[in-house]
Amino acid sequence: MASTLTASCFSKIKTSSTMKPKLKVKHEYISVGGNRHPGAADWDQYNYTDVLAFGADNNIAFWEPLDPKKEGIFQLLSGHSAAVNVVKFLPGDNLLSGSDDKTIRLWRLILGSDGIGLFRPIKCVDAHQSSVKCMAVLGGSDIFVSGAADGTVHIWRLDGDDIILLQAISLSPKYFPLALSLARLDDKSYVLAVGGTRNSIQVYTSKNDEFSLAATLSGHEGWIRSLAFTKELDSDDLLLASASQDRYIRLWRVHQGLDLPASRAADPTLGILGKSLSNKAHRFEVNEQKYSVTFEALLLGHEDWIFSASWHTSDGKLQLLTASADNSLSIWEVDPQSGIWMSVARLGDVSAQKGSTTATGSTGGFWTGLWSPEADAVVSLGRTGSWRLWRRGEQWTQDVGVSGHTGEVKALSFAGHTYMLSTGFDQTTRLHAEWERDGLKSWHEFSRPQIHGYDLNCIASVDGTRFVSGADEKLLRVFQEPAAVADMLHRLCDIVLPDGPLPDAANIPVLGLSNKTIEDAADEENPTPAPHKAVYDLSHPPLEDQLARHMLWPEVEKLYGHGYEISAVAASEDGRFVATACRASSIDHAVIRLYDTRDWYEIKPALRAHSLTVTAMEFSYKNEFLLSVGRDRQWALWKKNKREEWGLGFSNPKAHARMILDAAWAPPCAGLVFATAGRDKVVKVWEVGDEEVQCVTTITAEHPVTAVAFHHLPICDSPILAYGLETGGIVLCRLRPSSLEMMVSFQMDALLAPSKAVNQLAWRFGNLGNTYLAAASDDTSVRVFNVDVCAICGVNLDPDYNSDDE
Incomplete structure (x- = not known):
């Protein structure tokens, strides 16, 4: 960046508002996992x-x-x-x-x-x-x-x-390059190291901007995953670090001149390895200068594949940071007395104690390690998509990183006005909340209630302590918040403690998919000790290792009855009823099953109207109606009578020209009104009367509409509707109070909106009058937008505003 641009200038991106002048929208929170x-x-x-x-x-x-x-x-x-x-x-x-x-x-x-x-x-x-x-x-x-x-x-x-x-x-012989490193030999020439899906490293040098093969370095016994050049501090030599799947790092010296530098390849401490530690000199000439490449040192200590290696100079010392699939980072430096490279710091886990000894182990190891610009911190990225951060002090200490889904995020659900749950194809459910401390607020992941073996498709919060999730299996699972997590959320997020007893904590038994309470998971043959209280007695959001091991919620019920993968779930506002549906190609399987959450018994009979998969459901205010939509292009409205029996009230088999993907109820002030969104690029607003349901407004979109949500907060008398597109776009609309015609709409700036399909939208009222709109997307992100809803309510008062300009 230019010298006038500082970190504080860059951080202004965080407060940027790139919507129309009359509508203020900014990112309140972004959760996304890193690519492995x-x-x-x-x-x-x-x-x-x-x-x-x-x-x-x-x-x-x-x-x-x-x-x-x-x-x-x-x-x-x-x-x-x-x-x-x-x-x-x-x-x-x-x-x-x-x-x-x-x-x-x-x-x-x-x-x-x-x-x-x-x-x-x-x-x-x-x-x-x-x-x-x-x-x-x-x-x-x-x-x-x-x-x-x-x-x-x-x-x-x-x-x-x-x-x-x-x-x-x-590349000849042909192989796939996985690692490259470039350095200067002199003012006119470069040296390039190439490694990949073979055991050797190819060294290319340039002459007149033309690169040619100069040497092939052998010695590794696995693929080369990382290469890094640096200049030695006390000489003009270059050092090349090569990290391999053979669990070793090799250092190579590039030296100018005919003489060969002294090497430690014959160090007697390495003789026990039985490795090829040849000190063969690979000679080449560039611009009439003689060079040699020789093996310098072998660094051993990692127990699994090594994915990355990077150099940095700190306090006058040259240090090498390596990241491995054994869940550890190592910092190496040369001992000034013996000249031997040694590991001076080891961060992360000891894999032998954690049960992960392969690149596909339980936690998958670290895929990359990076130095901070001043070498006062390092970060690593793990298989779960989360970043871990360590700060240098008298000792290296771990600090709060960032985390997120690594697969398509299919659903999210707010638990009232407290926390948010998200789930998706990375087979995890994650809890997000606002951390409040010293006048500051920021969103973080606070719990990972469910780590599953199937892709997760839907989720619904039953009340502040329970939720139901559905996956690519024929049953649904009900989870209960543990007391340890509830206490942590109370202390760090100011969320009120729930009434009644809660289980202490949960673990997953060996070879199991069901989270069990600590007491249920432990027995004489398989003792499962409860985590130490200090694990939950935190002054900051949980770190990644704590999220992955200690923040599970116990599973309290399984809901059976469906014959195929679960496609949709909804919970009533009072938490009394849960509606579920599965993928279907016939009316026999496209049924909706209702469960009473007091005893989790199914309410018979199942609700039959759809002939194909039900894609979305939502209960109306005070649970008078249940709205369902499906791939069969119809919506159905189910009504509860005084005996709490549910039956079909209204339906429209040809509501849309193509499948309906989502539906939402309008706030009570608008009356009995709901919206449906379809692949036919249309959002329709329907009004429920005594005798029939009429379509009162049709909103045309540029792309298939995949998500829709009404704002339910009493900001103004106009219904406010948000809908998401298959392309990732998000549009906010204001409807006229009486006729429900669209008065004005806003297309969210592409710099803020997701880049792939929006799968679900949800509104929530935040602190200090803030209004949040959350979006789950196929681009693996969960985004929470801070929306100035008052601007939407009053935007039509501006005579210069063109409502058709999106």
């Missing part, structure tokens, strides 16, 4: 911003790990159409990204007239014939390198706003 790829993240070392960027599905997320306010992810940058595998900062406000969509994109931070900076797309090139997997950049140079699954490495030059291909290298 060693190169999919970078902590800006050039531009003095303290900002970390990482791939999150097809987006790029921005987070300031050392932010004292701990506000988490503050921007998601969309543009790629597939998963982002590589992110690299460059000097001069530039950012490069590579993706499974085969493209490389150049982004630039541009300051607006208000002093707010936002990354904007500058250039996109079709870089390769297959997924871009790795990239190497070099500060002070306009050259960068990309590698892809098509078995090629491309050399590029960044020329202002343009990206120019200089050379395409076909």
Whole structure:
């Protein structure tokens, strides 16, 4: 970034409002998991911003790990159409990204007239014939390198706003590059290291901007996952670190001159390994200068694949950070007396004690490790998509990171005005709430109630302490909040403690899918000790290891009856009834089953009207009606009589031209009114009368409508409707109080909206009069927007406003 741009300037992105002038919308909270790829993240070392960027599905997320306010992810940058595998900062406000969509994109931070900076797309090139997997950049140079699954490495030059291909290298023998590193040999030439799906490393050197193979370094016994060049502090030599799936890091020395440097390859302490520690010199010549590459040292200590290696100089010492699938980060430095490289710090878990000894173990290990610009902190990304942060002090201490889903987020549900639950295809359910302390507020993940073995499709909060979730299995599961989590939410989020007894905590028994209370899970053959009280006695939101192991909710009921995967669930406002549905291709299976939450018995008979999958359901205010919509293009309105028996009141078999994907009830002040949203690119508003239900308003959208939600808070007398699109767009509408005609609508700025289909929307009233709109999306994100609803209520008073301009 330019010298005038500081971290505080960059952080202004967090308060940016990019909607229409009369409507103020900003991100209150973004939760998203990082992509499991060693190169999919970078902590800006050039531009003095303290900002970390990482791939999150097809987006790029921005987070300031050392932010004292701990506000988490503050921007998601969309543009790629597939998963982002590589992110690299460059000097001069530039950012490069590579993706499974085969493209490389150049982004630039541009300051607006208000002093707010936002990354904007500058250039996109079709870089390769297959997924871009790795990239190497070099500060002070306009050259960068990309590698892809098509078995090629491309050399590029960044020329202002343009990206120019200089050379395409076909790797021979053909293999897929997974790691690249670029360094300067002198003022005119570069050295490039390439590693991937073979055991050796290829070294290329440049002459007149043309790279050619100079040496092949052998010794590793597994694929090469990371390469990193650095300049040695007390000499002009280059050191190359190579990290491999063979669990070892090798250091290589690039030396100028005919003489060979002294090497520690023959260190007697390494002889027991029986490894090939050959000190063979690989010689080459560049610009009439002689060079050699020799093996320098073998670093051992990790117990599983090593995914990343990165250098940094701290306190005059050269240090190497490595991240491994054994759930640990290691910091290495050379001992000045013996010259032997040693691990001076080990962060994370000891895998042998945690039961994870492979790259597909219970926690999956760390996929990348990054230094902060000042080397006063390090971060790591794990299989669960969560970032862990450690700060350097007298000892390394763990601090609050960020977390999120790594699969499509299919559903969310607010528990009254307290916390929010989200669930999706990463097979987890997560609880999000506002952390309140010292006048500051920020959203975080506070519990992971459910870690499942099936993709999760739907969720509904029954009351403040229970929820029901449905997955790709034939049953639904009911969970009860444990006392330890309730107490933590009370202390950190000011959420009122529930009345009545609660279970203490929960564990998952071995080979089980059902969360059991500690007492139920423990027996003589399988003792399950209760977690120590200190695990829950926290002064900050739980860290990732605590979320993954100690924040489960016990399962208290299973709801049976359906024959196929669960598709939808809804709970009544008073928590008395739960309605469920499953995927279906006939009327026999497209039934809705009702359960009484007092005893969890099914209320017979099942409700029959739909002939295909029921996609969404919602109870009306005071639970008088149950609204259901389905793939058969119809809606059905079920009515409860005085004997609490449910029957079909109204239905419309041809309500939409294509399948209906969502439905929502309007607030009581509008009367008995509901909206349906369909793949036919239409939102319809219906009014329920004594004899019939009429469509009073039809809102046409540009794309299929996948989610709809009414604002239920008493802000103004006009119903306010939000609907989400298959493309990720979100539109806010105000309806006329009497006729329910649309008065005005707003298209949410693409910089704020999701980049893939919106699966569910939900409103909630926040503190200090704030109104929150939450969105769950296929781009793996959960977003909470702070919406100025009063602006929507009064926007028609502006004579200069054009309601058709979206």
